[in-house]
Amino acid sequence: xxxxxxxxxxxxxxxxxxxxxxxxxxxxxxxxxxxxxxxxxxxxxxxxxxxxxxxxxxxxxxxxxxxxxxxxxxxxxxxxxxxxxxxxxxxxxxxxxxxxxxxxxxxxxxxxxxxxxxxxxxxxxxxxxxxxxxxxxxxxxxxxxxxxxxxxxxxxxxxxxxxx
Amino acid sequence: xxxxxxxxxxxxxxxxxxxxxxxxxxxxxxxxxxxxxxxxxxxxxxxxxxxxxxxxxxxxxxxxxxxxxxxxxxxxxxxxxxxxxxxxxxxxxxxxxxxxxxxxxxxxxxxxxxxxxxxxxxxxxxxxxxxxxxxxxxxxxxxxxxxxxxxxxxxxxxxxxxxx
Numbered sequence: 212x213x214x215x216x217x218x219x220x221x222x223x224x225x226x227x228x229x230x231x232x233x234x235x236x237x238x239x240x241x242x243x244x245x246x247x248x249x250x251x252x253x254x255x256x257x258x259x260x261x262x263x264x265x266x267x268x269x270x271x272x273x274x275x276x277x278x279x280x281x282x283x284x285x286x287x288x289x290x291x292x293x294x295x296x297x298x299x300x301x302x303x304x305x306x307x308x309x310x311x312x313x314x315x316x317x318x319x320x321x322x323x324x325x326x327x328x329x330x331x332x333x334x335x336x337x338x339x340x341x342x343x344x345x346x347x348x349x350x351x352x353x354x355x356x357x358x359x360x361x362x363x364x365x366x367x368x369x370x371x372x373x374x375x
Numbered sequence: 376x377x378x379x380x381x382x383x384x385x386x387x388x389x390x391x392x393x394x395x396x397x398x399x400x401x402x403x404x405x406x407x408x409x410x411x412x413x414x415x416x417x418x419x420x421x422x423x424x425x426x427x428x429x430x431x432x433x434x435x436x437x438x439x440x441x442x443x444x445x446x447x448x449x450x451x452x453x454x455x456x457x458x459x460x461x462x463x464x465x466x467x468x469x470x471x472x473x474x475x476x477x478x479x480x481x482x483x484x485x486x487x488x489x490x491x492x493x494x495x496x497x498x499x500x501x502x503x504x505x506x507x508x509x510x511x512x513x514x515x516x517x518x519x520x521x522x523x524x525x526x527x528x529x530x531x532x533x534x535x536x537x538x539x
Contacts, residue, residue, distance in 0.1 A: 215494055219383040222510045222518060230522070251415035251533040330379055346386045354390060354518070361522040362529035369415040369530065 216326045223329075223350050224321060227357045231314050234264070234364050238310065241370055243303040248373045250366040255294045257370045258303055260363050262289035265310045267359065268317060274333045274352045277320040282309055324349075380490045387493075387514050388485060391521045395478050398428070398528050402474065405534055407467040412537045414530040419458045421534045422467055424527050426453035429474045431523065432481060438497045438516045441484040446473055488513075 238246075238261065246257035255263075266285035272278035288298035301309070329350040332341035341347055402410075402425065410421035419427075430449035436442035452462035465473070493514040496505035505511055 215380055215383070218494065218509045218512070219514075222512075222515050225510065226518060226522060253536060254533055330382065345382045346389065348382070348386075351386050354386060358390060358394070358522055358525040361525040365526035365529040366533065369418050369533075372417060 216330070220326050220329050220350060223353050223357070227321075227353050227360075228318075230357050230360045230364065231318075234360060234367070235311070235314075237364065237367055237371065238307065241367075245370050245373045246303055248370055250369045255366070257367060258300065258306065259289060259294035260367055261303075261306050261310060262300060264360065264363055265306060265313055266290045267356065268313045269309075271317055271352060271356060272320055274335055275320060275324070275349050276334050277324070278316070281313065281316070285309075321353075329353075380494070384490050384493050384514060387517050387521070391485075391517050391524075392482075394521050394524045394528065395482075398524060398531070399475070399478075401528070401531055401535065402471065405531075409534050409537050410467055412534055414533045419530070421531060422464065422470065423453060423458035424531055425467075425470050425474060426464060428524060428527055429470060429477055430454045431520065432477045433473075435481055435516060435520060436484055438499055439484060439488070439513050440498050441488070442480070445477065445480070449473075485517075493517075 241257060246261060249256050250260070262285055266282060266289045269280055269282045269285065273280060285301075288296070288300050292298060300306075330345075330348045332338070332347060333349045333352050336344075336347040405421060410425060413420050414424070426449055430446060430453045433444055433446045433449065437444060449465075452460070452464050456462060464470075494509075494512045496502070496511060497513045497516050500508075500511040
């Protein structure tokens with residue numbers, strides 16, 4: 212019988228992995244033309260959401276304290292500014308490669324972390340705040356980013372029926 | 376310093392509550408006309424997603440072992456069949472009322488559950504399977520339904536800019 216600490220870590224990692232798997236499958240099945248469509252008229256394009264998710268995931272190792280950014284240059288076009296702001300963006304194929312790379316990197320980091328480590332504070336919270344709010348731990352980063360991914364996956368699924 | 380078991384439960388409940396709050400705010404700000412729109416051409420309407428989320432949440436107490444269904448009649452139009460299948464549906468105003476009621480009921484159930492209870496098996500898993508997979512507990516129902524809500528919230532947000 213696993214202890215409850217292990218159980219909770221397993222729950223959070225499983226949810227993360229299953230959402231990454233579903234999103235990978237969706238991106239792999241979308242053509243570059245489909246990715247260029249907006250998820251709904253006037254809203255974000257698929258390519259923007261691919262860049263956005265890649266940039267947000269690229270920062271996860273920083274919060275976990277397991278590594279630095281690899282693609283900080285994505286932030287201006289995909290995080291700090293909305294879609295259609297006119298910034299140059301990488302080719303779809305490059306973004307697809309970055310997306311796979313960043314998630315593979317996170318999976319490697321996850322595989323090296325033990326249960327105790329997940330309940331330590333993440334790097335963007337102070338010791339004082341963490342003492343008051345112990346839920347602001349590394350595992351909570353993974354839980355929140357899973358919900359963030361699910362939110363945008365729901366939107367990206369709308370592209371699956373587009374022509375192109 | 377809270378113990379870690381309390382910390383896990385706090386993390387999962389906070390994520391649930393914050394998503395319910397965001398979704399409530401969105402529904403309250405959408406007119407019935409906006410709700411009648413599809414989130415993207417040819418996809419689910421806002422009213423379908425309101426009914427779908429209400430029906431799915433209505434079943435949560437069953438999984439938690441805290442109560443029965445109140446609106447099982449919603450399943451045929453909003454869970455077992457896709458949008459635009461031609462089934463009669465309640466008025467938007469009634470669905471809005473059910474949505475608030477079901478989430479208030481769940482909040483009441485949550486307030487009565489202690490930490491130990493959350494790590495017990497949910498009602499749809501056998502004792503034998505639970506022994507092998509202790510992550511199939513009541514808290515995992517809440518974690519999974521939070522991700523499900525986030526997925527559809529991302530779609531519902533697309534209605535906020537529609538006229539009507």
